[in-house]
Amino acid sequence: MIECKDLKKIYVSGDVETEALKGVTFSIAKGEFVAIIGPSGSGKSTLMHILGALDTPTSGTYFLDGREVSKLDDDQLSDLRREKIGFVFQAFNLLPRTTVLRNVMLPLLYSETSQQEREERARQCLKYAGMEESKFYNLSNQLSGGQMQRVAIARSLINNPAIIFADEPTGNLDTKTSHVVMEAFQELHKKGHTIILITHEPEIAEFAQRVITIRDGVIESDLRK
Ligand SMILES: Nc1ncnc2c1ncn2[C@@H]1O[C@H](COP(=O)(O)OP(=O)(O)O)[C@@H](O)[C@H]1O
Ligand SMILES: [Mg+2]
16 A cells, blocks of 8 residues: 655755655555654654655655655645545644534535535545534534544545545544544544554554654654554
8 A cells, every 4th residue: 555665855944954754664554554653853744744645755765556656746646635545633624613514525625526425425424433413513613622533534534535644633632532533543444444643642652553663764663563
């Protein structure tokens, strides 16, 4: 599913160069639930942006589902993201004053689906993510943090992605709610989804099957349970 070889990323701002990734090599098979863990500044978000086709590496190769992502232009990257990838972020990134259902339908707005089909798929994804039906017409800003993250998970599923990326999805949640959200990811994993979770919390990484530790832009360990 994912194969990267010697990925390097150098950010240049003014005359300062930061080598955020210093040659990262690993692969992830379909259906795996992998946590990428490391301290702040270790390169986790940089790696996720590359794996999620939001950015390209400075050097190295990255294959996603047989396609060489490191060679794609911006239009091809955005097509690939839409077709293959679901994202869940720490900040939920929901539209406020907009219903739960509409938030989940949003990624389909410019696709060739009818309003009825969009709504039907959004309902299915919300149920799949464990959202109570009585909340479908609530405004997103009226929900608890845990409910918001379920809506964000439902939205990430709307295009039936091959892979779900979650960058610090529990970063804004208390411990109990974090565990509930992690259990939702475990459910998705059991149903066969490939999940890549980024976190700086060892306790959250424990929910995954495999833990890749990154430090100063290099992989320090890669352990399977
Ligand atoms: N857009 C950017 N421009 C310049 N430096 C950046 C940029 N993004 C990240 N960095 C630097 O790259 C390193 C890795 O950052 P990041 O991938 O965000 O780490 P993490 O997500 O593990 O906290 C840090 O030193 C950070 O300051
Ligand atoms: Mg980060």
